[in-house]
Amino acid sequence: MKTDISKLSLDCKWNELTEGMQIYGSSTSVEFKTGEWASVKPVIDEDKCIHCFMCVPVCPDSCIVVKDGVRAPLDLNHCKGCGICVHVCPVDALRMEGAK
Amino acid sequence: MSRRDRLSGNEAVAEALRQINPDVMAAFPITPSTEIPQYFSKLVAQGKVDSEFIPVESEHSAMSAVIGSQAAGARSVTATSSAGLALMWEELYLAASNRLPCVLTLVNRALSGPININCDHSDSMGARDAGWIQIYAENNQEVYDNLCMAYRIAEHKDVKLPIMVCQDGFITSHAVENIVLNEDEDVKNFVGEYEPENSLLNPECPMAVGPYSVTNYYFEAKRAQAEALKNAKQVVLDIAKEYEAISGRSYGLFEEYKMDDAELAVVIIGSAAGTTKDAVDKLRAEGKKVGLIKIRLFRPFPADEIVEALKGVKAVALMDRTESYNDTCGPIGADVTTALYRAKSDTLAINYVYGLGGRDVRVEDMEKVYADLQEAVDNGKVVNPYRYMGIRE
Numbered sequence: 422m423k424t425d426i427s428k429l430s431l432d433c434k435w436n437e438l439t440e441g442m443q444i445y446g447s448s449t450s451v452e453f454k455t456g457e458w459a460s461v462k463p464v465i466d467e468d469k470c471i472h473c474f475m476c477v478p479v480c481p482d483s484c485i486v487v488k489d490g491v492r493a494p495l496d497l498n499h500c501k502g503c504g505i506c507v508h509v510c511p512v513d514a515l516r517m518e519g520a521k
Numbered sequence: 522m523s524r525r526d527r528l529s530g531n532e533a534v535a536e537a538l539r540q541i542n543p544d545v546m547a548a549f550p551i552t553p554s555t556e557i558p559q560y561f562s563k564l565v566a567q568g569k570v571d572s573e574f575i576p577v578e579s580e581h582s583a584m585s586a587v588i589g590s591q592a593a594g595a596r597s598v599t600a601t602s603s604a605g606l607a608l609m610w611e612e613l614y615l616a617a618s619n620r621l622p623c624v625l626t627l628v629n630r631a632l633s634g635p636i637n638i639n640c641d642h643s644d645s646m647g648a649r650d651a652g653w654i655q656i657y658a659e660n661n662q663e664v665y666d667n668l669c670m671a672y673r674i675a676e677h678k679d680v681k682l683p684i685m686v687c688q689d690g691f692i693t694s695h696a697v698e699n700i701v702l703n704e705d706e707d708v709k710n711f712v713g714e715y716e717p718e719n720s721l722l723n724p725e726c727p728m729a730v731g732p733y734s735v736t737n738y739y740f741e742a743k744r745a746q747a748e749a750l751k752n753a754k755q756v757v758l759d760i761a762k763e764y765e766a767i768s769g770r771s772y773g774l775f776e777e778y779k780m781d782d783a784e785l786a787v788v789i790i791g792s793a794a795g796t797t798k799d800a801v802d803k804l805r806a807e808g809k810k811v812g813l814i815k816i817r818l819f820r821p822f823p824a825d826e827i828v829e830a831l832k833g834v835k836a837v838a839l840m841d842r843t844e845s846y847n848d849t850c851g852p853i854g855a856d857v858t859t860a861l862y863r864a865k866s867d868t869l870a871i872n873y874v875y876g877l878g879g880r881d882v883r884v885e886d887m888e889k890v891y892a893d894l895q896e897a898v899d900n901g902k903v904v905n906p907y908r909y910m911g912i913r914e
Contacts, residue, residue, distance in 0.1 A: 422719075422726040435741035435748075440681065441620030442742050444729040445719060 426452050455482070459502035461517045465495060469514035476506040476515065523701050523768070530693035533661040533700055534600070534626050534686075535560035537668040539570055540708035543624070544595035544715070547575040547586035549605060552638045553690040554628035557600035580605035584612035584625075591621040592730045594720025596672060598623065602690055603630035606644045610651075616683040617652030618746055619731050622675035623683045625653070626668060629791070629842075630690040631878045639879020640690040642790065642842040646852045652746055654684040654753050655820035657790045659776075661698045663817075664688040666770055669703065672712050673760045679752040685820075689792040691879065707767050750821045757818050774823040776815040777830055779805060783812030785894040786831060788857055789840040790816045793875070793882040800887035811891050816853070824860035831861065836869040836894035836903075840910075842876045850907060869897045875910040886911050 423446030424439055439445070456462075472492045476485045482499040485492060485506060507515040528536065534557050538546070546565075548558035558574075565574040573595075577583045580601050587597040601609065606627060616623055627645050631637040645655060654674060658664035667686045675684040688694055703711075719728050734742055754774065761772040776794075779801055780786065787797050794815035804811045814830055816823075831837055839858070841851025850858060854872030861868055871893060876882050890910065897903045 429738075431737045433741070435744040438738070438741055438745055440745075441618065441730070442732050442734060442738070443619070443719065444732065445726050447727040449729075 422446060424449060454498045456498045456500045459497075459500055461502040461504070461519055462497055462500055463495065463502075463504070463506050463515050464518050466514045466516075469512050471512055471514070473511060475509045475511060479505045479509050481505070522707075523703055526700055526702055527697050528661055528700050529556075529695050529697050530658075530661040530664050530688045531556035531628070531695065532560065532697075533665040534668055534688075535564070536702060537665050537708070538598065538626075539564050540703070540705050541596075541669070541672065541712050542570045542709070543572055543598045543672075545573045545575065545587070545590040545597040546599065547577050547583045547590070547597070548599045549577055549580045549583050549601070551580070551602050551605040551630075553630055553694045554600045554602040554605070554626070556694070557626055557628070580608040581612065584609035584616065587623045588612060588616050588619065588621055591616070591623040592619065592720065593722045594715070594717050596623075596715040598626065600626045600628070602628045603632050603638075603644045606648060607632060610648065613648055613651035613653060613683075615731060618742070620681040620746070620749065621683055622672065622681050624668070624671045624675065625683065625685045626664075627685050627687045628690045628694045629687055637878040638690070640692050640792075640842075641877045641879065643844070643877070645685060645687050646841075646843040646845075648685070649820055649852060652682065652750060653820060654680070654682055654750070654757075654818075655687065656684065656757070656818055657687045657816065658693065659792055659794045659815060660693055661688075661696075662700050662770075663772075664693060665700060665702065666764065666768065666772065667817075669708055669711065669768075670760050670764050670772075672715070673763075674753065674756055676715065677752075677756045677760070680749055680756050682749050682753060687791075692792040701768075701770075703768055711764065711767055754818065754821050754823060772817060774816075774818045774826050775830070776813075776817065778813040778815065780812035780814065780830060782810055782833075784810040784833070784835045785837075785891050785898070786812045786814060786834045787838045787840060787887065787890060788814045788816065788827070788853060790819065790853065791842065793840065793842070793887075796882050796884055797887045799884045800891065803884065804888065804891055809891065809895075822856045822860075824856065824863075827857060828860050828864040828866065831866065831868055834868050835898045836871070838890045838894055839870055839872045840890075841872060841874050844874050844877060848907075854907070869894075869903050870906065871897060871903055872907050873910045874908070880911050882911065
């Protein structure tokens with residue numbers, strides 16, 4: 422019953438929308454890649470990163486998570502380029518770069 | 522099969538709601554619709570219905586609560602008039618765009634100002650673009666029957682839109698008339714259970730209702746909504762046919778009274794149609810070929826069918842019980858004239874504003890309207906197509 426939101430692209434016709442614009446199913450926000458909106462994205466220098474996890478809780482879009490005891494690779498699908506992670510990193514392992 | 526009683530329009534609505542037994546009523550009082558939640562809350566207190574009654578702090582909250590409960594999967598209803606409807610204006614659009622088949626029993630009353638508690642159609646006409654299905658009644662029998670059919674129309678899979686069941690304030694809502702009621706079992710079976718495909722209170726499939734939509738989607742969303750309203754017309758006819766089988770009373774998109782060979786006609790909504798029928802009978806007895814079309818389904822507007830009904834009519838009076846303040850026409854005037862223009866009809870049309878703030882409509886007034894129509898036919902044209910009836914000028 423889950424709505425396939427990949428079928429709701431910007432060029433879908435009026436009769437291809439869901440009824441009343443309702444969305445069925447949970448966690449559909451995960452599939453909606455708001456990261457496409459960003460003009461800058463963070464880049465991490467793995468050599469500098471000390472896995473202190475200061476960046477983990479401040480990301481508003483949960484792009485930086487802890488997995489198996491270490492900081493996992495950045496999932497930038499929902500990153501909007503706010504740069505808070507860069508701001509809090511104590512060892513300057515993160516920097517923002519222009520995104521396409 | 523049926524039983525006879527004598528009830529006011531509001532009592533008839535309360536009786537229909539008792540038989541329908543909706544899940545939720547959220548309402549705020551306003552004259553002349555107050556009696557509806559008043560009688561219904563008494564039924565709730567007496568345990569005669571299983572409904573949840575939510576006494577809210579305003580009509581804005583009433584419609585908000587109805588939208589919430591309807592989205593949750595509960596058959597919901599509210600009642601209001603005039604300024605109460607105006608206060609729920611933003612929610613009306615949401616109930617429709619969210620495709621929630623709730624019911625609003627509207628008791629037509631003039632919008633302020635000046636403050637007036639009597640009947641006119643400015644309230645429901647002011648909301649005619651909100652995307653709701655609008656059905657009007659001439660008397661208590663019709664409002665009772667319309668309410669029995671309301672949920673079946675609104676909940677139909679091709680429609681799923683909210684519906685406004687209207688009756689004239691005081692004239693219908695408070696006047697006691699004879700009425701034929703269906704048996705409880707017949708209404709219960711006719712209306713059936715509400716089984717929404719999706720609802721908020723369904724743990725198997727969580728859902729989001731009423732999202733934000735960027736410019737890329739809004740226009741298409743509104744078009745999809747318009748399609749549902751289009752479908753409502755046929756559904757209204759189909760449900761009426763089914764209802765005839767259990768009640769013996771038949772309904773259509775509008776009533777045609779002595780229209781067969783009519784050369785002069787009046788198009789009107791509500792209780793004044795009854796007065797007009799007296800005028801028609803009187804003039805017919807004098808040999809004049811006059812008739813009446815009483816609109817029942819106003820939204821969506823049955824344009825093609827009205828054009829068909831007006832074929833052969835030389836002049837038609839379009840009666841609006843509201844002032845649209847556009848210096849041109851009223852709502853019925855606009856919709857019928859548009860339909861006639863597109864059909865390249867040569868029927869002359871005079872639009873009248875009448876009955877505002879409960880201004881009485883008399884048989885003589887309607888006889889004068891037919892005389893005006895005859896004058897227009899004799900002159901071959903309409904001088905002043907936008908007039909006021911029953912006003913001191």
